[in-house]
Every structure is written in structure tokens, then in C-alpha cells.
Amino acid sequence: MFSKGFFSFILLVGFVLNSSEAISQRKVKESSKMEISTPLMTNPKLVVGIVVDQMRYDYLTRFWNHYGDDGFKRLVNEGFNCKNNHFNYAPTSTGPGHASVYTGATPSVHGVIGNNWYDKEIDKMVYCASDESYETVGMVSEAGKMSPHRMTVTTITDQLRLHTQMKGKVIAVALKDRGAVLPGGHTANAAYWFLGGGEGKWISSTYYMENLPEWVVKFNSSNAVQKYKRPWNTIENINSYVESGPDNNNYEGLYSGESAPVFPHNLPDLWEKNSQYEILKVSPFGNSITTDFALEALKGEQLGTDEITDFLAISYSSTDYVGHWFGVNSKEIQDTYIRLDRDLERIFKYLDTKVGKGEYTVFLTADHGAINVPAYLEDQKIPAGYLNKSEMQSNLAEFIKYRYGSTDLIKNYSNNQLFLDHKVIQNLDLSLQEVQETLANELLSSDDMAMVYTAYQMRNNEYTTGIPYIIQNGYNMKRSGDVLMVPKPANIDYSKTGSTHGSAQIYDTHTPLLFYGKGIKPGATTLKTEIPDIAPTLAALLGIAFPNGTTGKPITAVLE
Known part of the structure; x- marks a missing residue:
């Protein structure tokens, strides 16, 4: 019923379709291979x-x-x-x-x-x-x-x-x-x-x-x-x-x-x-x-x-x-x-x-x-100045002695941080949180301070913006102090010549x-x-x- 030419045509179409499918599959594989071989890393010398x-x-x-x-x-x-x-x-x-x-x-x-x-x-x-x-x-x-x-x-x-x-x-x-x-x-x-x-x-x-x-x-x-x-x-x-x-x-x-x-x-x-x-x-x-x-x-x-x-x-x-x-x-x-x-x-x-x-x-x-x-x-009439840390510490010691009857509560004052003696506070039957907050408020009354935070605040809050965020990222639970001070902008503890940070x-x-x-x-x-x-x-x-x-x-x- 069908001529040899017709069968030849059918075979040719089948070959073309199979070839096209093979080429298509190969392209898919090559595309896939290209994606897989995309560098996962840069390798500078x-x-x-x-x-x-x-x-x-x-x-x-x-x-x-x-x-x-x-x-x-x-x-x-x-x-x-x-x-x-x-x-x-x-x-x-x-x-x-x-x-x-x-x-x-x-x-x-x-x-x-x-x-x-x-x-x-x-x-x-x-x-x-x-x-x-x-x-x-x-x-x-x-x-x-x-x-x-x-x-x-x-x-x-x-x-x-x-x-x-x-x-x-x-x-x-x-x-x-x-x-x-x-x-x-x-x-x-x-x-x-x-x-x-x-x-x-x-x-x-x-x-x-x-x-x-x-x-x-x-x-x-x-x-x-x-x-x-x-x-x-x-x-x-x-x-x-x-x-x-x-x-x-x-x-x-x-x-x-x-x-x-x-x-x-x-x-x-x-x-x-x-x-x-x-x-x-x-x-x-x-x-x-x-x-x-x-x-x-x-x-x-x-x-x-x-x-x-x-x-x-x-x-x-x-x-x-x-x-x-x-x-x-x-x-x-x-x-x-x-x-x-x-x-x-x-x-x-x-x-x-x-x-x-x-x-x-x-x-x-x-x-x-x-x-x-x-x-x-x-x-240049720009707000700035120098901290008087000795006066600040002296005033704080006087306040602590008046409030708690002893200056032994303070162990160290450095890096704008106050370190308290937790054993002394415990022996005096005081609340550590209350002492931190009291001293923070006292320090904040100083003209030199812009902000003061406590370790309790650092531990129990999550700050995401502004100065508190920056202070919290610098606060290490094992190593940092109990009260953290932030002086006013452009106010530093330094000599009147040269710059600091x-x-x-x-x-x-x-x-x-x-x-x-x-x-x-x-x-x-x-x-x-x-x-x-x-x-x-x-x-x-x-x-x-x-x-x-x-x-x-x-x-x-x-x-x-």
C-alpha cells in the first residue's frame, strides 16, 4: 500500500526527531553541567x-x-x-x-x-x-x-x-x-x-x-x-x-x-x-x-x-x-x-x-x-570639651559612702566602666540591680555624661539601633563592668593637644x-x-x- 519512498520519509522524520531530542537532552545536560561547574568560590593566590x-x-x-x-x-x-x-x-x-x-x-x-x-x-x-x-x-x-x-x-x-x-x-x-x-x-x-x-x-x-x-x-x-x-x-x-x-x-x-x-x-x-x-x-x-x-x-x-x-x-x-x-x-x-x-x-x-x-x-x-x-x-564655637574624671570619681565615692556607708563597693573604674564588688554588695544584703541603677543615675547627673547603662540592661534588653545598640555589642557578659558610661559627643578624657578615639x-x-x-x-x-x-x-x-x-x-x- 505504501511506497518505499514513503517509508524512507518516515525513517528520515524519525531520525530527525530523535536527533533533535538527543540534541535537546544534551543541551539540558550541558546546561546542568554548566550550573554545577559554576565556581563556588574565588581562589586568589x-x-x-x-x-x-x-x-x-x-x-x-x-x-x-x-x-x-x-x-x-x-x-x-x-x-x-x-x-x-x-x-x-x-x-x-x-x-x-x-x-x-x-x-x-x-x-x-x-x-x-x-x-x-x-x-x-x-x-x-x-x-x-x-x-x-x-x-x-x-x-x-x-x-x-x-x-x-x-x-x-x-x-x-x-x-x-x-x-x-x-x-x-x-x-x-x-x-x-x-x-x-x-x-x-x-x-x-x-x-x-x-x-x-x-x-x-x-x-x-x-x-x-x-x-x-x-x-x-x-x-x-x-x-x-x-x-x-x-x-x-x-x-x-x-x-x-x-x-x-x-x-x-x-x-x-x-x-x-x-x-x-x-x-x-x-x-x-x-x-x-x-x-x-x-x-x-x-x-x-x-x-x-x-x-x-x-x-x-x-x-x-x-x-x-x-x-x-x-x-x-x-x-x-x-x-x-x-x-x-x-x-x-x-x-x-x-x-x-x-x-x-x-x-x-x-x-x-x-x-x-x-x-x-x-x-x-x-x-x-x-x-x-x-x-x-x-x-x-x-x-570654632562647636560644643566640645574635656572630661574631669578625677572629680567625677571623687564625687561618686562620696555619694557611695553616704548612700551605702562604704566605698568598698567599687573594685575598678576604667574604659568608661564601673566594676562593682559583688561579694561586698551581697554581704551588705543589697540588690545588685538596685545598686547598678542607683550609681547609673548618679553618674548621669554629671554634666559630662550623655547616657549611662547598667549591666542588667545589657543582659535583659535587645537594642537594635543607636548608641544602646553600639554599647551592647561592646558588652561582654564575662568581662565587662556593671555600669557603662557614654560621655557627651566631642567630650574626651585626653590632653588638650592631639586627637583620640x-x-x-x-x-x-x-x-x-x-x-x-x-x-x-x-x-x-x-x-x-x-x-x-x-x-x-x-x-x-x-x-x-x-x-x-x-x-x-x-x-x-x-x-x-
């Missing part, structure tokens, strides 16, 4: 974490026209800029700052509640990185008795080490011990910091090693540090520094031996009166020394030379020393940042050549901001956060980000576990 000590966000914008194309501008123009980045806790100081950046948590979780704090268990002050269990490596000194043991959770650097079966290297470098020890985490291959005085050497702790590596010994025995024993003059014409106040003013500190805080600062002439190599820390040369050493670490440790991700943590400390000494409106701070920009350029150009542009990832942030000198603000106010919380390099999507946001978001953002990028105390969230806009 090296992550470089940069913390600039005491960097306000507006240092980016204020000195912008003086920066070159390959330092801060490269990070902003080719990377991602979080313009509304803040610390979400207080105190805003160096130890807690570095711990929070690297743990993705706040002091309420990681336990580093200050640079120093009163330890209720042993009844004495402790330092955030001190550890008598270890010895100094590289020098006969007490300066190396350090470890991260007071930080109670892991860091992003710890998680990288764990994820790579300890094959990814972690090296941390800073002038300050705490600026290296805390970022390095518990498992760092090494943390190094600078011993000033008459030494001018980089040292470490037996927590990490028994002897300094050969490359460190070689660096210490070279002229690398000694060459900075020279006068400090501005790197550009001082008349172009119109973004800062007059060079000679009453708001800046003096090096010992100087009669005015003006350029040039003749560091060789001031050497002996300012503890020799210590004076280099209070100058931009300290940052250059840090850069020199970081570059040697990259070479000596062969960081970023294979497919296993390494991590270099750098903290630039001299910006903090200079800010404390001369203030945030000084020509000294401006020159320090212009010079730091050139040091960053040195780092990035080395990474471009040795690791490969597009093969490394960088973040840059700060450990806190800083306030303008209150004496200067007062002269530590408060919950916005001038101390608003800091830069820049991401750049492999896995980073160029752009910017004015949405609020917080310091604990840095570590989980890196963890998401690297595809590794979050630090085990993480409270922050990945900043999704940053990631490709």
Missing part, C-alpha cells in the same frame, strides 16, 4: 588585609587630590567602596578593632573589650595580647611575651588555615604587637612587630617560632630601618596642603626638644630625647618601615606563588601615633596619608608583578576613627572599607555596612567556613 590605624573615612575624600593613581585611588576607582561603613560597638580602640575586623564579631563575642581591661577573675588589669607563657624571639626583651589567647573565637585567617589543611600561609605584620597578633589569629605561621627604643628591630613570640627566619634576621641586620633616621619634611610643597590647618597652632603636641610643632621635624636632632627608634613610629616613616618589611615577607615567605591561597595581614600603625600626637586637622596627618598612599602603590605594584594583577584580593579598612581636637572645636560617636565609628581584586565587583554603596561584615564577606568569596563567632553578614554587592 593571595589575600592582603590592610588595616590603617585611626583612619577616618573623610581622609579618602579630603586628601583625594594629593593621591596618586595606584594607591587609594586604585582601590576606589577599580574596586568597591563602602561609603557608609561603621563600627557597631564601643570602645573603638586598636585591640577590639583588629579583633572585630578579622573575627567578624564584636567584643560581646570575641572578648577583646579594650586594649587593656580589668579582669574580674584575677582582680587586675590585663593587656589584650599579653601572655607570660611565651618569650621574645629575636631580642632579649619582654616585648615578645604575646599571643592571641584572650581572643576567644577564630579569625578569617584561622579559617583559611583550617580549610587548606594548614597549607595556606598566614603572615601578620604591624608596628604594634596587637596589630599583628590579633589579625594573625590562633594559627598564624608568624606575626611580627617592631621593637623601637634603641633596637629598631622586628621581633616575634615563641608562640609562633623558636627562631626568626633567615630573611627577618637579614632584614634586621641591614640598613633598612636606619635609613629613616632623617629629617621629616613634607613630601609635597607645604603650601599645597590647604586641606589642613595652619602648621603652627596650639592644638598639636610637641616632640621632646621642639619649641613648635612645625615642619621640618629634625628627627636626628630629636633622636635621644624621644627614645631613639620610637620617634620613627610617630612619623610617616613608621609606615614605610612596615611596607619595607611586608615586601620582604612576601618574598621571604613566597606568598602567593602557588594555587593555595595565602594571607598577608598588614596594619599601618603610624597613622595612629601621628594622629594622637598632632591631631586630625594637622599638616602632619595630611603628609602621613600622602606618603602612605605611595607606600600602598609600592605594595600593589609588587603584587602586580610577582603575584599577577587579577590574582590577588585586597581589603582596606581601619580599626577606628578619631575626633577633631576638642580645644580646636571649642574655638574610643567612643560610640560617629566620628570614631565611620571608617573606610574598600575591596579590590579577584572576585570583587567594582562599584560603591551608601547602604550601611559594619565592621563584622568584612570576615564573612571574605569567607563567602573564598568559599570557606565563617569564623566561629561571626555575627556579621556578607556584603553581597561586593562579590562578583
Whole structure:
């Protein structure tokens, strides 16, 4: 009934349909395979974490026209800029700052509640990185008795080490011990910091090693540090520094031996009166020394030379020393940042050549901001001032004696916190909550105080906005005090020259956060980000576990 041609046609149609179905199925499989093979992580050869000590966000914008194309501008123009980045806790100081950046948590979780704090268990002050269990490596000194043991959770650097079966290297470098020890985490291959005085050497702790590596010994025995024993003059014409106040003013500190805080600062002439190599820390040369050493670490440790991700943590400390000494409106701070920009350029150009542009990832942030000198603000008719803590403590002691018949209720007054003796309160048959509230109300009556909170409030309320939220994130149940004080904005306990930090106010919380390099999507946001978001953002990028105390969230806009 049907011709051979018809059967041939049917066979051909069947072949075409089967072929189309096969092609369709193959495309589905290939599409599925493409989805499965979509990278779960970015694998840079090296992550470089940069913390600039005491960097306000507006240092980016204020000195912008003086920066070159390959330092801060490269990070902003080719990377991602979080313009509304803040610390979400207080105190805003160096130890807690570095711990929070690297743990993705706040002091309420990681336990580093200050640079120093009163330890209720042993009844004495402790330092955030001190550890008598270890010895100094590289020098006969007490300066190396350090470890991260007071930080109670892991860091992003710890998680990288764990994820790579300890094959990814972690090296941390800073002038300050705490600026290296805390970022390095518990498992760092090494943390190094600078011993000033008459030494001018980089040292470490037996927590990490028994002897300094050969490359460190070689660096210490070279002229690398000694060459900075020279006068400090501005790197550009001082008349172009119109973004800062007059060079000679009453708001800046003096090096010992100087009669005015003006350029040039003749560091060789001031050497002996300012503890020799210590004076280099209070100058931009300290940052250059840090850069020199970081570059040697990259070479000596062969960081970023294979497919296993390494991590270099750098903290630039001299910006903090200079800010404390001369203030945030000084020509000294401006020159320090212009010079730091050139040091960053040195780092990035080395990474471009040795690791490969597009093969490394960088973040840059700060450990806190800083306030303008209150004496200067007062002269501009801006509300500001200085706390009279001795008078406040004296008045409080008098009140306690009148109210409770004894001043033994107070064990310690530090870091704007009052620590009470719970045993004495119990023996007097008093309510701890009632005593906390009574003292809080008394302290709030002081003209210096804006707010006062109790430990009972911190434990029994959940704050989500404003100053109470910031104070609660800094409150650690085991380590913090019974009464927590918040001075009025722009009121500080400090000398009348130079700037400081530590408060919950916005001038101390608003800091830069820049991401750049492999896995980073160029752009910017004015949405609020917080310091604990840095570590989980890196963890998401690297595809590794979050630090085990993480409270922050990945900043999704940053990631490709």
C-alpha cells in the first residue's frame, strides 16, 4: 500500500526527531553541567588585609587630590567602596578593632573589650595580647611575651588555615604587637612587630617560632630601618596642603626638644630625647618601615606563588601615633596619608608583578576613627570639651559612702566602666540591680555624661539601633563592668593637644572599607555596612567556613 519512498520519509522524520531530542537532552545536560561547574568560590593566590590605624573615612575624600593613581585611588576607582561603613560597638580602640575586623564579631563575642581591661577573675588589669607563657624571639626583651589567647573565637585567617589543611600561609605584620597578633589569629605561621627604643628591630613570640627566619634576621641586620633616621619634611610643597590647618597652632603636641610643632621635624636632632627608634613610629616613616618589611615577607615567605591561597595581614600603625600626637586637622596627618598612599602603590605594584594583577584580593579598612581636637572645636564655637574624671570619681565615692556607708563597693573604674564588688554588695544584703541603677543615675547627673547603662540592661534588653545598640555589642557578659558610661559627643578624657578615639560617636565609628581584586565587583554603596561584615564577606568569596563567632553578614554587592 505504501511506497518505499514513503517509508524512507518516515525513517528520515524519525531520525530527525530523535536527533533533535538527543540534541535537546544534551543541551539540558550541558546546561546542568554548566550550573554545577559554576565556581563556588574565588581562589586568589593571595589575600592582603590592610588595616590603617585611626583612619577616618573623610581622609579618602579630603586628601583625594594629593593621591596618586595606584594607591587609594586604585582601590576606589577599580574596586568597591563602602561609603557608609561603621563600627557597631564601643570602645573603638586598636585591640577590639583588629579583633572585630578579622573575627567578624564584636567584643560581646570575641572578648577583646579594650586594649587593656580589668579582669574580674584575677582582680587586675590585663593587656589584650599579653601572655607570660611565651618569650621574645629575636631580642632579649619582654616585648615578645604575646599571643592571641584572650581572643576567644577564630579569625578569617584561622579559617583559611583550617580549610587548606594548614597549607595556606598566614603572615601578620604591624608596628604594634596587637596589630599583628590579633589579625594573625590562633594559627598564624608568624606575626611580627617592631621593637623601637634603641633596637629598631622586628621581633616575634615563641608562640609562633623558636627562631626568626633567615630573611627577618637579614632584614634586621641591614640598613633598612636606619635609613629613616632623617629629617621629616613634607613630601609635597607645604603650601599645597590647604586641606589642613595652619602648621603652627596650639592644638598639636610637641616632640621632646621642639619649641613648635612645625615642619621640618629634625628627627636626628630629636633622636635621644624621644627614645631613639620610637620617634620613627610617630612619623610617616613608621609606615614605610612596615611596607619595607611586608615586601620582604612576601618574598621571604613566597606568598602567593602557588594555587593555595595565602594571607598577608598588614596594619599601618603610624597613622595612629601621628594622629594622637598632632591631631586630625594637622599638616602632619595630611603628609602621613600622602606618603602612605605611595607606600600602598609600592605594595600593589609588587603584587602586580610577582603575584599577577587579577590574582590577588585586597581589603582596606581601619580599626577606628578619631575626633577633631576638642580645644580646636571649642574655638570654632562647636560644643566640645574635656572630661574631669578625677572629680567625677571623687564625687561618686562620696555619694557611695553616704548612700551605702562604704566605698568598698567599687573594685575598678576604667574604659568608661564601673566594676562593682559583688561579694561586698551581697554581704551588705543589697540588690545588685538596685545598686547598678542607683550609681547609673548618679553618674548621669554629671554634666559630662550623655547616657549611662547598667549591666542588667545589657543582659535583659535587645537594642537594635543607636548608641544602646553600639554599647551592647561592646558588652561582654564575662568581662565587662556593671555600669557603662557614654560621655557627651566631642567630650574626651585626653590632653588638650592631639586627637583620640574610643567612643560610640560617629566620628570614631565611620571608617573606610574598600575591596579590590579577584572576585570583587567594582562599584560603591551608601547602604550601611559594619565592621563584622568584612570576615564573612571574605569567607563567602573564598568559599570557606565563617569564623566561629561571626555575627556579621556578607556584603553581597561586593562579590562578583
